[in-house]
Amino acid sequence: MMHLHEVLNLMFWDSRTGAPQKGLAMRAEVIGTISAKKFAMSVSPEMKDYLEALTAEGSEAYLSPITREVVASVKKEFDRNAKIPQAEFKAYTIVKANAGKAWEAAKSASDFAMFQPHLEQLVSYNKRFSEYWSDQGHPYDALLDVHDPGMTVEQLDDVFAKLKARLIPLLSRVKQEKTVADTSFLFKRFPIAVQKELHHFLLQELGYDFQGGRLDETVHPFAIPINRNDVRITTRFVEDDFKSGLFGTIHECGHAFYELNIAEELIGTPLCCGASAGIHESQSLFWEKLIGRSQAFWHRYYPQLAAHNKEQFTGIEKTAFYRAIHAVQPSFIRIEADELTYPLHVILRYELEKALFADELKVADLPGAWREKMAEYLGITPPDDRAGILQDMHWSAGMFGHFPSYALGYLYAAQFRHAMIRELGPIDPLVENGDFAPIRAWLARNIHIHGKRKTPHELLLDVTGEPLNPDHLINYLEKKYQAIYQLDSFE
């Protein structure tokens, strides 16, 4: 099954990095065959027999600790899949395929009504699935557990409430600031061939090993493990917005570091992957935001950046550059949001999903609820469905419970950073010297090496000594933006 996984990932990578257009229809069939085969193996009678034998009373004594964990992990997936009646799962696959197409058409026409019946079906299937999976707690908990094992509405409500309580006031103070950074110079022409050179240079500085990976171009950047020793990243190059690709590359490099440092003893097991979507995101955001957007980083690398495109950066001071890349501007589109508003975009989606699955909100009422929350959190209202409720593809693919990972990743990253500094001392001097090895090593030995052996909660406890605590992110953001905008002290 892990070998089929490598095959699937390679086909995914190839399909997006340059497979000839005309071959993609046949490629899709091959992906279908191999995915179906892998799924069939995961729920086969043979697998059932294995699991029964391996979890029978007394059998534990014969298994190594890792094998026990592998069995538990496979059993969890087996139980989850086996609980859905086969006919229902098949019907759901078709509903999803149609929903994907309907969402594309609806987004293009900016008309939620075209997508609504599909979304209603998707929600209703996922409601039933969550009932099959669990009869305890909030109906949304079972969906959260798929993406971040152990996460619950109860925890998220608490954490997100604290985030909102301090981010929204911070945001409104920032918005009142009169000194608006000049960002116009960021959007000048930066030849793509030179951007490529710069990305390769920075990846090598960060410690990405091109003997164990490669950088390619795609419409949306991603990182993908082909196997434990071959983790590839992709980026996009926008000629008049170099930031877009640059921070994308650093982000994906963070994902790649994770997969490249999982303990070798986990190779070939389903534990040879990240602990959860949220923990994975913590690694990419750590590098993209906490390192790649730090003053220390640009203290060292701004001269290098400027040297790669003199026309663009001559006469621009390092500080002006740093302020420009931190300009805060509430916007409609999540993936274009700045560091400060981004978590609010995610919380909005979380609250809507939670309400849907608790039957407190109807699909038909989503667009209205969306507009209200945008106004409340960000002070803006989307002009249409395309810039509002139809912007993300997740729901059309039946991905409910996944959005929180994007905010969790940020929270985890800040909490890990706090623990790292406690252990290593201030990391800014390391970054200023381009000495990333101790940082990489800390992340590898505390987080990466464990693969999926620990839940996010266990990782947090073991690494930071406390459960999820939003104060770390809030303190980090307050301190950072206070310095940038020279705000008065906060209450």
Added chain:
Amino acid sequence: MMHLHEVLNLMFWDSRTGAPQKGLAMRAEVIGTISAKKFAMSVSPEMKDYLEALTAEGSEAYLSPITREVVASVKKEFDRNAKIPQAEFKAYTIVKANAGKAWEAAKSASDFAMFQPHLEQLVSYNKRFSEYWSDQGHPYDALLDVHDPGMTVEQLDDVFAKLKARLIPLLSRVKQEKTVADTSFLFKRFPIAVQKELHHFLLQELGYDFQGGRLDETVHPFAIPINRNDVRITTRFVEDDFKSGLFGTIHECGHAFYELNIAEELIGTPLCCGASAGIHESQSLFWEKLIGRSQAFWHRYYPQLAAHNKEQFTGIEKTAFYRAIHAVQPSFIRIEADELTYPLHVILRYELEKALFADELKVADLPGAWREKMAEYLGITPPDDRAGILQDMHWSAGMFGHFPSYALGYLYAAQFRHAMIRELGPIDPLVENGDFAPIRAWLARNIHIHGKRKTPHELLLDVTGEPLNPDHLINYLEKKYQAIYQLDSFE
């Protein structure tokens, strides 16, 4: 099985075009898993049942003509595989793996003795296989049949004798010529980025569709069908020998045209491939040699070539260029041989293989026999084993019966060209105008579209009206070299 075939080809392509080094060991395991799975399916009891049912008396009436041919093709492979005892096949796989490593070491040390015991084993396994497969004709026939269905020692002896009888005298006349073309300018610096541009330009001129393929770089050029609508080619770029990559690219383009033009109704069947190794080679050689090395081709494209690298070609006349790329120089290495000496390299290997399998030659006596034949056919004697008997990897991989394809391809190509001209009229004017569409269309409708539905012999009869006839190649070469070297007329 065809889907697994796509997966295997993609992994092969990826492993050679830029997969990170460190991931290749795990990749090899995945390739092993998928290959083994595909092989197991091909000889499974299930396959046996299918074949019995589909070939049972009376069942033919229910099958479409194509399905009947598919069944026959699958049955042929099934019978071939099933005749080898499983344990023997497994042992042979190990022998091959060891032989590959031993050949590499032996070649590097230029010491045949290190490879000899492995080669003896490989020959003895293949002798037994050929006995399992057939008890009729020459023992080498069964091996020839694997690579060129229907080909026999009897036919090849006759054809190669005719070739030798006229090529060897032609070669010795050419060697006596006093006017030796200046070739030194061919080996000047040609920046690789500009070579790439040139290759893309020429591929587009020839009609290679980048929506259905792509060009990458590898150590050895190849063409590979990922699927019927995605056939990729690779080349190598040598900075001070632009010819190497250029003719390589045109060669692989010829292979790609074949796979891209097989009838759509054959997609998903084992007939969706070339008729044989020899027929495939006829398509690549047709484009590389009969088109790409023609005077008409360079009449049109020499100015384009020269414009891509003015420093190299300024002051060099078109005719001088044409003569230079046709300089004949007997050399030790087959893959570096010119048009005229190449078939003799192949015939040499054929004669040695045939003698081995007829028990007329011992493996231990191969190096001596090699030297004798090199002296007889080419007038030179290799200084060591590396430049002689150890140069090719084929034997180390157990590939016996494959070498003749390289000469057959050339013979087929010339015979097809003769038929094409009979039907279309002279093709030089088309080439001079860069009007390759009628040539591509002729090859597609006469050869490509049939995939593996016809044997090479059937194809030759249907397309050219006669069985394999070496006169076409001989006449072509005599005429061409007579013009280049202004030789006296031949007897």
